[in-house]
Amino acid sequence: MDEPLTRAERRAATAARILEAAQAEFGAHGVDGATVRGIARRAGVDPSLVLQHYGSKQGLFELAVRPAPELTEDQVPQHLAEVLDLRLRELPPATRALLRSMLTSPEAASVMGDYLRERVQNLARTSDRDDADVRAAVLTASILGMTLARHFLGLTELQRVDAGYIAEVVEPWFAELL
Structure with a gap:
């Protein structure tokens, strides 16, 4: 029989559920279109819990779209291959949220700019x-x-072929660039 969760464990599980719901809401509606009520509904919690855990919609957005931790130099080539594969397939909710919001939200643009600069440096x-x-x-x-052309703009040539084929086409070009 499973032991009952402690109060801290229940709180952490609720916070994780809210964060996951926020990523999905921001991905579907962008930062301006998503609401605390929509996030709460998706997470199955009262809207006051969203604010209790994260303070504000903006604070939650910043956490929801935060990029992965910095990579070591040895991890960059493998990471690049994985990023290409992921961006050509289905976007993670946090990425979808950030991309959808970056042109209309200064905060999202700042997060994306920081993320891209970090990727370039790595x-x-x-x-x-x-x-x-x-x-x-x-x-x-x-x-x-x-990523934008395939997932948001619906560029037919990128949508009608398998992501693996696109990767085959661009990987030699990417390798030559580096």
């Missing part, structure tokens, strides 16, 4: 070329562009 560190930072920026922007 990629540039893996190359000894003089122009590694420019090459890394082109690569990062290319992945962002493919």
Whole structure:
């Protein structure tokens, strides 16, 4: 028989459920379209609990779209392959929320800008070329562009083929850039 959860464990589980619901709501509606009530409804909690756990919708948004922790240099090439694969398939809710909101919300734009700069720096560190930072920026922007074109703009040529095929087409180009 399972032992009953402690109060702290129940609180942590509720907070995690709210965060997951927020990622889905922000992904579906963007930061401006999502509401605390919608997040609470999706999480199965009272709206006051959303604010109790996260303080504000904006605070929750910032946590919901926070990028993954910094990578080591050895992890960057594998991470790049995984990012490309993920961005061409289904977007995680946090990524969808950030992308949907980055052009209308200064906070989302700031989070995305910080994330992209971090990616560029990590990629540039893996190359000894003089122009590694420019090459890394082109690569990062290319992945962002493919993500937007496939998932938000519905570019037919990117939607009608398998994500694996697209990866095969672009991976040699990406490798040459770095």
